[in-house]
Amino acid sequence: MQNLLTNLTNLLSKDNRFISDGKLIKNKIIELALNLDSQLLKLLLSDKEIKKSFFEEVDGTVIFDKIKFQKFVSNKNFLPDSYTSYKNKIGLTVDGDFITDGKDVVVSWPYKDCLLEGGQDKDDAKRSEQFWSETLASDQIDRLLSPKVLVNFKKFTKNGESKLTEFQGGESLLVKGNNLLVLHTLEDIYSGKVNLIYIDPPYNPDSKANTFSYNNSFNRSTWLTFMKNRLEVAKRLLCKDGSLVVAIDENEQAHLGVLLKEMFSEHEVHCITVVHNPRGVQGTNFSYTHEYAFFVIPRGKKIISSRKINQEDIEWSNFRNWGSESERTDAKNCFYGVIVENEQVVGFQDVLVDSEHPTQNVKDGDRCYVYPIDINGVERKWRYARQSVDEIKHLLRAKKVKGGRYEIEIGKDFGTYKTVWLDPRYDANEYGTKLIKSLVPDCKFDFPKSLWNVYDCLYAVIGENKEAIVLDFFGGSGTTAHAVLELNKQDGGNRKFILAEQMHYVETVTRERIKKVVENNAQGSFIYCELAKANQNFLEDISESQTPKELVSIWEKMKSNAFLSYKVNVKSIDNTKTEFSELDFENQKRFLMEVLDKNLLYVPLSEIDDETFGIADEDKSLNRQFFKAVKR
Structure with missing residues (x-):
């Protein structure tokens, strides 16, 4: 045993890939062994004792027992200094392997109804999402992640539905199909083009089940792998300054945070608390009223825009300075008249010369000139100099006070976003469930997000980018698309959305909701299509x-x-x-x-001309247009 340990240690030390600070890295050795790395196998075969211990010959073929090798290397007697295994990396693991290093893929599809949490009360608090999932090892994946054929194209505008005859490029999209495969289908043509990804994934509520098949939740490691699979391809779609927002609840908030920090190490990761259910979801010890939103943004950059403050919530204060160093002589270019007409601030005088000493309010026909003079007649100064005051004119108001005179007040209609979001509009019942039922009366979708919850998340990142592309690959009831259309309605923007959704309600709820919003707004459009099904x-x-x-x-x-x-x-x-x-x-x-065979859930694009799959000629033409037009 000791000789084998010594031989193996000496042999592996010859490969620089396994060395860090002069010590062997156990997890790297195991990773390459499980992946049947050719260099490692040649190295192991070069030693007779090691070959005898970890290889078998069957009918002239030498077979490597990677499980036996893994167990041997994992033994505490081999590389007992476990610090070297984790010296360069700390993160989530499954059976000793880092999730972010894993090559497994979790495919999933709905089993029953996909129930998005939010707006719950005590009676329905136990409802949760239900999927079927299967984890495929890397050696099981053949054509699974290749681009797929798109079919059943339709275009929707303010005038309703029409048949799509050609792609122009740059349209909003709603794609029905497995979201992992949709992402890989779009990867090549949208790589580096998406400004914001907003997703509301399955929340993975607690369950005693230790596997995820016909259960009401994922096993945690499966859920994390499921998320990792999708996030790693989605990340490649983000542009250089692109951001990611992920909604989640308390069940996986902590673990998701670790995963995001591993996968987006070059980004800042901020966790925001959103009070979305003021009535609360009754638990054994606490009533939950909130969920979370992770904002993953480029490090060191000003990405989050200023928060809009409603008119009724603005805090007003006097535009005139007070206290020390507030007098006219302290800043002469801050003494000028503010022009008020019809109780509105309409402009500003030039700075008065030192010899001019007006009263606080000077009437001139329909106009009133207001000066920074206090009630005691002391000449003070405005808080902004004359050369810069025009830029903040929209923040000023004229307030009529006792005696009919005017005071000038300043109030900011913007501010920095806080880490706890409180707003009645985030109520998922009032602005989620009821809102969607007003658009799609027969809607069977449970617990959609509040429109304004999603709207504010989007606005925080792309409020000032009117040409942004927003991706949501857990499309649900279409709240993200609705929020993008609402943003465009508010400021005349030309933002586009890309939604992926697999559930049966994509046609009866998601598509119908977006269609209704487009018609109501009398602006916007989108294209609907589906991944061509096989298995x-x-x-x-x-x-x-x-x-x-x-x-x-x-x-x-x-x-x-x-x-x-x-x-x-x-x-x-x-x-x-x-x-x-x-x-x-x-x-x-x-x-x-x-x-x-999960590799053929949908028809590979490379096999679009294979008669086995029966793809119509018009769909073949539209696929070629789509993959060419969008990439352009």
Whole structure:
């Protein structure tokens, strides 16, 4: 044992990739071993004792036992100074491996209803999101993340729905399909172009379940991998000064924060508290009234704009200075008349010469000239010099006081955003649920975000960028698109949105809501399309099935029309029908889902001309236009 330890240590020390400050890095060795790194394997094979310990020969083929090697290297007797394993990195791990270094991919699709939390009361507080997920190891991924074909194109404008005949480029988009695959489909053409990503992902409420399949929540490590998969490709879509905003609740707030700081190490990560449910969600010990929003912004840059303050909330103070160094002689260029007409500040006089000593208010027809003179007749000064006061004229007001005279007041309608957001408009029930039902009366969507919650998150980042592109790959009921359209309505902007959503309600709720907002605003437009389904059709059929008999029928179709996993032996499955029938209904569903090849949930763009998939000629033409026009 000791000789093997010594030999392996000496051998690995020859590879500089494993050395840091003169010591071997355990986690790097394990990572490359699990990835079957060719240089490492050649090194290990060069020593007879090590080859004998970790390799087997089968019919002339040498096979590396990477699990045995991992366990040996992980043993405390090998590299006992564990500090070197984590010296250069601290973060979230699964089975000793950093999540951010992992190559696994969590694919997911809905099982039942996707319920977005917010606006809950005690009776429905236990409701949560339900998905099906499957974690694929890197060696299982073939064409999964390649760009997909888009079909079922439609265009929506203030005049309603029309058939899309050509792409112009630069349109807002609503795409139906698995969001991970939508992101990879858009990656090449939108890389470096997105100004803001706003997402409201599954909140992953507490559950005793230790796996995520037909359960009401993710296992934490699966949820974090699920998020990491999507964030790493989304990050590549952000422009140089782009920002990310992620809404989350208390269940994963802490862990998400660690993940974001790992993945966006060159950014600032700020956690904001938003009071979105003043009634509270009753817990055992506390009633939760808030959730969080992580703002991930470029480090060291002024990205967050000034906060708008409503007129009724502005704090007014006298424009005239008071106290020490507030007299006319302390700053002569601050003594001039403020011109008031119809009780509005309309302009300013030039600075008065020293010999002029007016009264506080001087009437001249419909105008009144107000000077910085206090009630005791002391000549003081305005808080802004004459050469700079025109820039803040909109912050001034004329207030009529006792005796009919005017005082000039200043009040800022902007301010710095605070880390706790309190506003009645963030109420998810009043400005989420009720709002969407006013637009889509038959809406079955539960707990949408408050429009103004999302609006203010967007405004904080892109309020001054009227040409911004905003991406939301957890599109939900379409609140982000609604907020973008509302921003454009307020300031005449030309911002665009890109939304991805997989759930069944994308056509009945998401699309209908955005369509209604466009029509009501009489401005804006968007294009709707879908990822072309392959195995996804069978997943949906399995998910929606109600009886074992339906599953048997689906299996018969799958045998001839589906793309099955290379591990599947159809004859073997047919020979075990009795065993299959003994499974409970949910596990029967699970089994059929697992035998489908996940690399072909949707049709790869590279196979658009393959007759097997039956892509229409007009869709082929629109795909070629889209991938060319947007990239341009």
